[in-house]
Structures are given as C-alpha cells and as structure tokens.
Amino acid sequence: MAAPRHPLRSYIIALFQRGDLVSVREATLICDASRQAVTKWLKAEGINIEARRLAHLAKLRTRGQRQVEGLPPVRRPTKAEMRRDLEKAMRRFNAANAGKAEPG
16 A cells, blocks of 8 residues: 655645745755655656746746736736736727628
C-alpha cells in the first residue's frame, strides 16, 4: 500500500508554480518534508524552479513598469468589459451589414 500524501504537497507545488519559492530548502522549512520528497514532487509535476522564478520576476517587473508609467495593471477583462466589447462589435457588424440585402 502506498504511503499517504503529505497534507501540504499541493500547497508547496502551487507556491513553486507561482514562482513564490526559490529553493527546495524553503519548501522544507514550510512543510517539514525531506528535500528528497520535495524534489520528487517537483519532478513529478515537471516544474523547473529557475524558469518559474524568472517568469515571476518578469511579471513583477511588468507591474512595476506599468505603475511607473501610470497605467493600470495587466489583468483579465471583467465580465462587464467583455459584454461591452461584444455589444460594440455587434453594433459595428450590424452597421456594416445594414445596407446589404440577403439574396433570395
């Protein structure tokens, strides 16, 4: 029978995926698992710690640059924004096709 999963495994994996953790040692301090166990978790998930961390830092840099330039942060559009964009697109489409009659 397989050993039960560590209760903080998914939490640690999520921290590595976001780029919040830099090393296996940090993970061992958080969850009291062995270095070998954490390394095994990362290998099973296919996580490259260095690449994830660099992507996280690039995102922070982009946020900082946008703040300096006085721009809003990059984020996903809200439902209301998507609805407004759809309505505008439908109006443009209907206006462009208003004069055309259907053949038949």
